[in-house]
Amino acid sequence: KAGVTQTPRYLIKTRGQQVTLSCSPISGHRSVSWYQQTPGQGLQFLFEYFSETQRNKGNFPGRFSGRQFSNSRSEMNVSTLELGDSALYLCASSRSVSGGGETQYFGPGTRLLVL
Amino acid sequence: KNQVEQSPQSLIILEGKNCTLQCNYTVSPFSNLRWYKQDTGRGPVSLTIMTFSENTKSNGRYTATLDADTKQSSLHITASQLSDSASYICVVTPGSQGNLIFGKGTKLSVKP
Numbered sequence: 001k002a003g004v005t006q007t008p009r010y011l012i013k014t015r016g017q018q019v020t021l022s023c024s025p026i027s028g029h030r031s032v033s034w035y036q037q038t039p040g041q042g043l044q045f046l047f048e049y050f051s052e053t054q055r056n057k058g059n060f061p062g063r064f065s066g067r068q069f070s071n072s073r074s075e076m077n078v079s080t081l082e083l084g085d086s087a088l089y090l091c092a093s094s095r096s097v098s099g100g101g102e103t104q105y106f107g108p109g110t111r112l113l114v115l
Numbered sequence: 116k117n118q119v120e121q122s123p124q125s126l127i128i129l130e131g132k133n134c135t136l137q138c139n140y141t142v143s144p145f146s147n148l149r150w151y152k153q154d155t156g157r158g159p160v161s162l163t164i165m166t167f168s169e170n171t172k173s174n175g176r177y178t179a180t181l182d183a184d185t186k187q188s189s190l191h192i193t194a195s196q197l198s199d200s201a202s203y204i205c206v207v208t209p210g211s212q213g214n215l216i217f218g219k220g221t222k223l224s225v226k227p
Contacts, residue, residue, distance in 0.1 A: 004158070033215075042219035043159075043204065056214045090158050101147045101166065101208075106158030 004093050004107035012113045018079040021110045025072050025093030032074040037088040050097050086114045117142040119207050119218035127224045136221045138188040138205030146208040150179050150190045153202045195225045
């Protein structure tokens with residue numbers, strides 16, 4: 001069974017630009033969660049989608065948005081990039097919502113560098 | 116405020132030795148507590164998931180314990196191997212459908 005895949009793996013952008021990251025969950029998984037990981041803050045929850053609906057949202061500004069498609073693939077978008085958005089962005093999939101005790105499977109992440 | 120604190124921040128041990136990592140949380144009520152292993156440059160991998168009613172759970176050489184009264188969890192690694200070198204992250208889910216709260220992790224280095 002293929003694991004969670006994320007594209008692209010690496011990305012360099014400049015301040016003010018926008019970026020779209022993609023996540024393909026494990027086949028049969030309907031929940032996709034997004035996380036930001038930085039050395040200073042560790043892993044922080046961005047949002048979770050289940051069956052194309054946003055179920056939970058973390059404490060991030062509105063510049064961070066996401067969506068999920070009918071095939072469970074998900075995208076996240078960051079507009080008006082800031083230097084502080086440089087981070088590893090991870091997505092994780094599970095069969096049902098993450099808070100219910102289901103095991104989450106993480107992708108390898110997209111490393112974003114904002115110059 | 117819901118928080119998850121891990122200690123130590125980093126740890127160096129010799130191959131073959133045992134070690135214990137600590138996780139203290141203030142999340143209440145909580146649904147489950149998880150331990151993840153994250154190798155450098157890769158996404159986290161789930162090691163164990165425990166509900167509030169479970170005291171211990173094992174996954175090979177990894178054993179997690181949970182004391183819901185004192186709000187403490189530990190991850191014990193037995194007979195460490197070089198491949199155990201990684202960051203270990205404790206994660207708590209508040210309530211039944213709350214957002215996962217992550218600790219900042221313990222960076223373990225196993226030396227030959």
